[in-house]
Amino acid sequence: MLAVLLIVLMLAVVVQVICNALDINPLLTRPEPAVLIGRAVTLNSLLDLQWHLLVILGLVPAGLVWHRDRHVRVDFLYQAYRPNWQARVDLAGNLLFAVPFFALILPASWAFMQRAWRSDEGSRNGGLEDLWLIKSVLPLGLAILAFYIAFETLRLIRAAK
Numbered sequence: 001m002l003a004v005l006l007i008v009l010m011l012a013v014v015v016q017v018i019c020n021a022l023d024i025n026p027l028l029t030r031p032e033p034a035v036l037i038g039r040a041v042t043l044n045s046l047l048d049l050q051w052h053l054l055v056i057l058g059l060v061p062a063g064l065v066w067h068r069d070r071h072v073r074v075d076f077l078y079q080a081y082r083p084n085w086q087a088r089v090d091l092a093g094n095l096l097f098a099v100p101f102f103a104l105i106l107p108a109s110w111a112f113m114q115r116a117w118r119s120d121e122g123s124r125n126g127g128l129e130d131l132w133l134i135k136s137v138l139p140l141g142l143a144i145l146a147f148y149i150a151f152e153t154l155r156l157i158r159a160a161k
Helices: 002-021 043-059 062-067 083-119 137-159
Strands: 028-034 038-041
Touching: 002 043, 038 043, 043 137, 062 137, 083 137
Parallel strands: none
Antiparallel strands: 028 038
């Protein structure tokens, strides 16, 4: 699914560049508004779409990346440590940095999305409508990441003994 979104992102960039060079704007108009695009697909719609897809491609798989232990690490700092000491260092990092971060960011991201939902927020510059859709990815992606970090923290507690 993410691979398809990456292809859509690349196509949106190519179409925007070509239409911009040929001074084609709007690209498509509709008599009735449609979800997300409103009444027209414009160059600004394509630009908004690119940013939205980039957010989805970067945030949604972050939990899976963490779960598979493919995230950026500082292993060179403790590669000579025994495994239980490595687990202690990782556990300290999760408790000192991840827990406070998620305690602050999860409620804030939820409120951010709710404000967009309640106000039916749309683009001010002729871009995409229904911005609550993309803003709902923020708490979703962060919650998935928080779940995997919590799961990893429990594993580290057992491994640090």
